[in-house]
Amino acid sequence: MSAFDAKNSEDFELVTSAINAALAQIERNPKLPATQSSLAKQAKVHRNTIRNRSKDNSLIQGGLGWPLSELERIKRERMAGAVASAGVKKSEKDRIVELENQLEIARRKAGHWFHRVIDMKRELENLDVMKQRNETRIKLLTEENNRLRALKVVK
Numbered sequence: 212m213s214a215f216d217a218k219n220s221e222d223f224e225l226v227t228s229a230i231n232a233a234l235a236q237i238e239r240n241p242k243l244p245a246t247q248s249s250l251a252k253q254a255k256v257h258r259n260t261i262r263n264r265s266k267d268n269s270l271i272q273g274g275l276g277w278p279l280s281e282l283e284r285i286k287r288e289r290m291a292g293a294v295a296s297a298g299v300k301k302s303e304k305d306r307i308v309e310l311e312n313q314l315e316i317a318r319r320k321a322g323h324w325f326h327r328v329i330d331m332k333r334e335l336e337n338l339d340v341m342k343q344r345n346e347t348r349i350k351l352l353t354e355e356n357n358r359l360r361a362l363k364v365v366k
Contacts, residue, residue: 226254229256230250230256232253232254233250233253234250234278234281234285237249237285241289245282245285245286247262247278250278262279264278
């Protein structure tokens with residue numbers, strides 16, 4: 212290995228350790244954005260250095276390469292933490308408003324079903340009247356049929 216290769220290898224390792232330290236700092240401090248620019252600034256390297264490292268590693272890992280995949284992981288963890296804390300931080304007023312909205316929806320549904328039951332009762336009454344009329348018609352037609360058979364008009 213030549214002196215030039217040794218120096219390149221040493222520089223590569225120094226930059227890698229700087230990127231690792233910057234990733235750890237970004238992970239610990241939620242005020243620091245989990246972006247490629249912020250990582251480059253913390254590691255004191257150019258953004259292209261991080262992008263090129265990512266390209267080199269993406270062939271091996273499939274997808275995002277090492278520094279960018281770590282940034283994505285940090286972003287996902289922050290989002291998960293933010294969602295969890297948002298659920299906890301709901302104030303009493305927000306909870307009351309949410310419950311009032313649910314109550315209003317339940318009232319509307321109850322009203323809808325109440326009127327639906329009333330309509331169905333009316334329909335049932337109408338059907339009963341129609342049934343009685345049809346039974347009367349059947350009775351009258353049967354009597355008429357029997358009378359005509361007695362006269363031997365209908366067989």
